Structures are given as C-alpha cells and as structure tokens.
Amino acid sequence: MFTIPTHGVTKNAAGLSTAQQRLLDDDAPIRVCGAPTGSGKTFAFIKAASDGKSIFFVVPTQALAEDIRKHAEEKSILAYKWDANETQKALENNEIPWATRQTQVEEVANQGGMIITTLEALAHLTVGLPRYQHVSLTVIDVLNGFHHLVFDEAHTLGTRAFGLIHLWSVMIAARHWKGEPTLKLTFLSATHSHLMAELLGKNFLLPKSVRRFDEKLSENLQGFQNLEGLAPLYRPIHGDVEVHIHDNNNLLEVVRAEGKNLLKTDSRLLLVYDSLKQALLDKRELYAFFESRGVSTEQIVMITGQDRNQPQKHHRVIIGTAAIEIGVNFEIEAAIIDPAMDAAALLQRIGRVARGEHSGVVHICKSSQQGTPSHVLKLTPLSGQQPIEKLRQLLAPLRKINGWRARNLGSAYWSMLSGAYRPRFRPQSALLRHITEIFEELDVAQKMPMVSQLNELHQIAKNEEPDWRGKHEFERWLKAIDRELQDVRGFSPTIEVQFKDKPFLISYNRDWVARYLRAPDHYVAGVYVYENNREDCFRESGKAKPLALKFFSPIGSVPVTGIYNLQSAFKPYCHKIKTGCEKEPSLSQAYDFMKKTGLLAISDSKEELLLESALL
Known part of the structure; x- marks a missing residue:
C-alpha cells in the first residue's frame, strides 16, 4: 500500500494557476499542456470565453460536452453544443443542422463564447459535410473567426484522430508562419506535455510552432x-x-x-x-x-x-x-x-x-x-x-501514439480534401485555395516535407492504359480509401445499440459489438437496431466468434479469417497482398501507402455494418 499525498496548484491574484495563465497568454500558435486530472485545464478557456474570447472546444464524448456546456452557461457564457443529440433535435424541429451551426458560429465569433463539439462534428466540418446541406460553413470560418481551437483529453484520441489533428496543426502553423492572423491550437492532456512530441516535432511541423508546458504542482503542503x-x-x-x-x-x-x-x-x-x-x-x-x-x-x-x-x-x-x-x-x-x-x-x-x-x-x-x-x-x-509527480515520472511514457502514422494520415487527408485528382469533386473554393497556397509555401520554403502519395496513386490510375488488367481493382481500392478518409464514425471507439427490451440507446465498445453480437436487424441513423431482447442477440452462447472479412486491395478483394478485431486483420492482410504488389512499381507504391497509414477498407457488405471504420 502507498499513499498519494495531498496536492494542488498555486493561484495568482486572478485565481489562475501557472498553466491556466499560460494557456491564456502564450503566443505560440500550437500549445500542449500537461496536467493531472482535476487540475482545471478546461477552466482557463471558460475564463477566456467569459472575457469575450471565442472558443472552439473539442471533447471526446457527448457527456463531457454537456457537462462543460452547463458550466459555461452557469457563468452566463454563450455556449452551444454540437453532437448527435443536437443534430437530432434540429431535424425534429425541421431545421437544417449545419445552417443552425453556421448561425451559432457567427454569434460566438462576434460576441465571444464557446462551441463545444465532439471530434466527429469537427471532422464532418473538415471534410466539407455542410455543403451537402447547401451551407457555406467551412474550416476557414473557424480559422478566421475564433481565438482558440482546443482539444480536451487529447491523450484519449486514437491514431486516426491524430491524423486529422495533424492536418489542422499544419494549417495553423503555416498561417502563423506567413504572418496571417489565426487562432491558437491547444492540446490539453492528463499526461505530460511531451505526449505528442513526435507528431508535433521539428520534422513534422514548422520550427518554433509548438510550445509544451506542464502544470506546476504543490506537493509539499501539510494539508x-x-x-x-x-x-x-x-x-x-x-x-x-x-x-x-x-x-x-x-x-x-x-x-x-x-x-x-x-x-x-x-x-x-x-x-x-x-x-x-x-x-x-x-x-x-x-x-x-x-x-x-x-x-x-x-x-x-x-x-x-x-x-x-x-x-x-x-x-x-x-x-x-x-x-x-x-x-x-x-x-x-x-x-x-x-x-x-x-x-x-x-x-x-x-x-x-x-x-x-x-x-x-x-x-x-x-x-x-x-x-x-x-x-x-x-x-x-x-x-x-x-507524490503524484513522482508517479507520473515513474510511469512515463503514460501513453504512446504513432506520430509517424498520424503524420501520413494527415497527408492523406490533405490529398483527399484538395480533390486535385477528382474533377467531379468540388470542395469549397476557399478551402481548396487555402490548401494549395499552404502546400506551395511549405514546398518552396522546404520547411516541412509534405507527402502527396495518395495524389500520386490517383494519378497512376488516371495515366495507366485502359487495357491494364488490374486497373479496375486498383480504382475500386482507391475509391474505398477515399470513403474511409471521409467516414468519421470511426473516430469514436463506441457505437450506439438498441435492443427490444431496452427502450433507450446504449453505447458499446465497437470491437466488443463485432466480437460478441450478431449482425443487427436494422441500421438507422448510425444506430444498430435489434428486434430481439439483448440476451438473444449474442453469438453462440455469448462466446466470441472469429470474424471472416473481405477487404479491398489494389489487386482485388482479400479475405481474412480467424480475427477478433481489426487490429489483428492488418498483418495477415499485408502478408496476403505483399507478393502480388511487389510485381508492379505502382502496386508497390500502393502497398507502401497502406503500411504508412494503416488504412483498410472492408468490402464484405454484411460485416461492414458492424465495422464501418477500419483504420487501425
């Protein structure tokens, strides 16, 4: 048995700790703040909003979004929440969800306040979903209209989310480097601030773009x-x-x-x-x-x-x-x-x-x-x-992320969003122009090597002779990869399930559902609906049943059997296609892209209901 002694933080005259004050004052375009659970990282931005700043605050769960919204409103702060529940309310009121959100963005940008959103909603905005509802809201509105973009609980995010974050980091760092006014990007983590050292390091971002700092704890108090x-x-x-x-x-x-x-x-x-x-x-x-x-x-x-x-x-x-x-x-x-x-x-x-x-x-x-x-x-x-800080040092690194893979995913997002290889794809002209300018500036300055491998693969498909025997499968695989990059449902580790004997929705771990439950009877608005009671929806006697899935590949559909989750599918998948891909330079490049990004696209129509996002 051991005891973690009482600990706290010192406060200044404004009631803010060292880290809280720095979150408000530090002028770096990207900041990473590490502090233990309960140290008040979120409060700094509630304080900023109360002072008239506009905050775009990203959280991992709807419950946390609602909790922060309540705290903000208790302090008379203009606060809106973006999540699936708010979308459903808008639809029930015959409103256009993204039109409502555009109005909210304009209000907060002009008056100060908070947009509190799940990561999925930010990803939808990034890939241009509002335009499908004939709404002109884009990432440019966030870049130009807000003072802070904050990712709370950053240590809980997965590799796919960090790929999206890398894209935002590059945009913000590049605008700052060019001398353009831009918001500050902040990552709040219960780990140490070096959590994302690889992803936000000198080889991945412009120099002097990132500052890291940790909360200073007072642990020598006698109570x-x-x-x-x-x-x-x-x-x-x-x-x-x-x-x-x-x-x-x-x-x-x-x-x-x-x-x-x-x-x-x-x-x-x-x-x-x-x-x-x-x-x-x-x-x-x-x-x-x-x-x-x-x-x-x-x-x-x-x-x-x-x-x-x-x-x-x-x-x-x-x-x-x-x-x-x-x-x-x-x-x-x-x-x-x-x-x-x-x-x-x-x-x-x-x-x-x-x-x-x-x-x-x-x-x-x-x-x-x-x-x-x-x-x-x-x-x-x-x-x-x-002391808690001694424990944090003893257990370091508290969590690891694959910065190399996240960086390659970020590059793939750039390629997908630019639409350069898809003449029918018409992204917002402002976003496309913005991306193009940043690419050109960074390439000329040689400050950051930007990989456009996905663009190159689409160019290969475009230039190959029509009678190329593998052209059809290659193009099918590329389209599936594009869909994976645009599908944001995999950002969340949970899915919503409804059973006959449970009138309310329940969130379950995605892999757990795939492993223990049979395929749903219906799939409605992202919810897996079962017509039976919960106990009758398990696979045989509730025992885990190995999955047998088919995946798109540059050389055709590839079956993978005997797996219990998608993490275990990647290695046998790569083993099956490696020899076939090594025969052609273009296929070899596609294989290299998959190894770098970890992207898999399921082609088995029955199972893809359970596993919409297949990024490892």
Whole structure:
C-alpha cells in the first residue's frame, strides 16, 4: 500500500494557476499542456470565453460536452453544443443542422463564447459535410473567426484522430508562419506535455510552432486545512489517496472483501472494469452483494457507455468501464478498479477519487487475463508517501501514439480534401485555395516535407492504359480509401445499440459489438437496431466468434479469417497482398501507402455494418 499525498496548484491574484495563465497568454500558435486530472485545464478557456474570447472546444464524448456546456452557461457564457443529440433535435424541429451551426458560429465569433463539439462534428466540418446541406460553413470560418481551437483529453484520441489533428496543426502553423492572423491550437492532456512530441516535432511541423508546458504542482503542503491564512493562494486538486494493489483477486472478489468497509454513509463507491462483458457477467452478484449491505437497486447505476446513464445524486454505487476515465467529476471517495489499458488510463481512474480537499482510497485489481500490465508492476513495490509527480515520472511514457502514422494520415487527408485528382469533386473554393497556397509555401520554403502519395496513386490510375488488367481493382481500392478518409464514425471507439427490451440507446465498445453480437436487424441513423431482447442477440452462447472479412486491395478483394478485431486483420492482410504488389512499381507504391497509414477498407457488405471504420 502507498499513499498519494495531498496536492494542488498555486493561484495568482486572478485565481489562475501557472498553466491556466499560460494557456491564456502564450503566443505560440500550437500549445500542449500537461496536467493531472482535476487540475482545471478546461477552466482557463471558460475564463477566456467569459472575457469575450471565442472558443472552439473539442471533447471526446457527448457527456463531457454537456457537462462543460452547463458550466459555461452557469457563468452566463454563450455556449452551444454540437453532437448527435443536437443534430437530432434540429431535424425534429425541421431545421437544417449545419445552417443552425453556421448561425451559432457567427454569434460566438462576434460576441465571444464557446462551441463545444465532439471530434466527429469537427471532422464532418473538415471534410466539407455542410455543403451537402447547401451551407457555406467551412474550416476557414473557424480559422478566421475564433481565438482558440482546443482539444480536451487529447491523450484519449486514437491514431486516426491524430491524423486529422495533424492536418489542422499544419494549417495553423503555416498561417502563423506567413504572418496571417489565426487562432491558437491547444492540446490539453492528463499526461505530460511531451505526449505528442513526435507528431508535433521539428520534422513534422514548422520550427518554433509548438510550445509544451506542464502544470506546476504543490506537493509539499501539510494539508490545505492547516493553511487558513494562505488558503487563497492555493487550490487543492486531490486530498490524500491510499492505493492498495491486490495480487490475485478479480474485481468481484475485491468488492466482496472490501466493499462493506468502503460504503460509508452518504459516500459513493466506484467500480471500473476493463471488460464490459465481465461487468455484465458480474452484475447480478454485485447487485445482490450491495443489497445485502443496505444499498437498494435504485441506488446503483451501471454506465454502459461514454454518453449514457450518467449518475444522479441518489446513486451510491457507480459501475462502469473505460468511459469513467473521461472528464466528468462524480464526487467519489472510494474506488475498486481494473488495471486499465495503459498508465494514463490508470491514473485517470485513480484521479476520479478524492477531488478537491477530500481524502480517498483506491483498490487496484492486479489480476488480468493477459497477465499483470507493466504499469501496475511498476507500482507494486511502492510504499509510504508517493507524490503524484513522482508517479507520473515513474510511469512515463503514460501513453504512446504513432506520430509517424498520424503524420501520413494527415497527408492523406490533405490529398483527399484538395480533390486535385477528382474533377467531379468540388470542395469549397476557399478551402481548396487555402490548401494549395499552404502546400506551395511549405514546398518552396522546404520547411516541412509534405507527402502527396495518395495524389500520386490517383494519378497512376488516371495515366495507366485502359487495357491494364488490374486497373479496375486498383480504382475500386482507391475509391474505398477515399470513403474511409471521409467516414468519421470511426473516430469514436463506441457505437450506439438498441435492443427490444431496452427502450433507450446504449453505447458499446465497437470491437466488443463485432466480437460478441450478431449482425443487427436494422441500421438507422448510425444506430444498430435489434428486434430481439439483448440476451438473444449474442453469438453462440455469448462466446466470441472469429470474424471472416473481405477487404479491398489494389489487386482485388482479400479475405481474412480467424480475427477478433481489426487490429489483428492488418498483418495477415499485408502478408496476403505483399507478393502480388511487389510485381508492379505502382502496386508497390500502393502497398507502401497502406503500411504508412494503416488504412483498410472492408468490402464484405454484411460485416461492414458492424465495422464501418477500419483504420487501425
């Protein structure tokens, strides 16, 4: 057992910490700020909005978007939320969603305030979806009309999202380099600020475009309650947190052993599983245990996705999975948690406990089907007082991203958006002109090598002789790759599912659905609809069934069998097409493009309902 001691941040006369003030004042076009959970990274931009600045704020989940919108409106800040729920409301009111959003952009740009949006909505704007509703809103309106573009919880984003982010980073850095007025781009992360060092490094962006900084924590305080005279100078982030690591017990066993002691009067207990399937299997026994300890069914909530079933004040036990890691404060004093996928996620889970001046306790279940994760092994020998910054250094790197792949994806987005190889594609002229100018400026300056490999592949298809035997398959594959780049549904790791016995929508992990559920009966507005009760929609006896999928390739359709998720499909797919692609220089170039970007396009019509986005 070890203890993470009380820690907080110093405040200036305006009530802002060192990092918060720098987020407002630093003049670099791109900033990366690292700070622990609960340190108030978001508050800096709520403060900026209250001072009349226009903020375009991107979050990973609808629940977090709603939480920030409420905080902004409590301070009388003009705030709009962009997500699937708002789109549905607009349609029900016979409004054009993107026309409504254009009006909101104009209001916030002129008056100050916040647009709080999911990443999918920003991606839709980037690929030009508004024009299909005859709305002229483009990325240029954001670049010209806003003071800040912020990506919150940046450490939760996947490689595909970082490809899109790289595109925005290049646009903003290039405008700044050319001396044009532009907004500032900020990444907020619960990891250290060097999270994106590779993606935003000197080989990928113009020099001196990026500044990184971390929040300065005060960890040598003897308890904020003893600092009455100095209290205005400090803001507590967390109280003391005891951390216990259990060697061979699963989460249910730890609940049985520790749950009674953790359920104090008027307190809350948080349970976080790595596996939604295991949480559902344990559900009946968990409910029975807590009911025997005086906690009624109505006081227990299971969060089955990032955007559903948020806890209410009367809930004393909260059960969930990785969705718990994102943003929202549940006011928890005790937790029993699985190890999480990496160190960043584990610290996020621990950070759910003992916010502010409260103390708390966390029990980590070391047992895992895949063995004990390395980040938990690093914590196992610890004892005594372990300051949070020491833990962050011990567990570094908290999360890794593939900057090289993200950069190549960013280049592919540039190619797709430019439409240079598609005469029928007519993007907004302003965006096309903007992209062309940036390409020319950067190429001339030789400040940043921009790969236009996708353009070259389309040019190959255009120039090849009509009687080229593989031309048809090559073109089909290119069209499928374009669709993948324009399909933003894969930005979210979850999908919405509706069962006959569940009148509400539930968000599930995408790979979990593909692995355990049969194909849906209907696919309506992005929702998988089943006509049976949930328990009747599993594959055979709820056991995982390997997938057999077909993928587009430059040499024709390629079947891949015996896989459980898309990550496991990429290697056998590449192995099957490598020999065929090496025979022709043009095919070899296509193979190289796939290796760089990780893009796969499913051609199996039945399964693509379950796996719309196939980027690894």
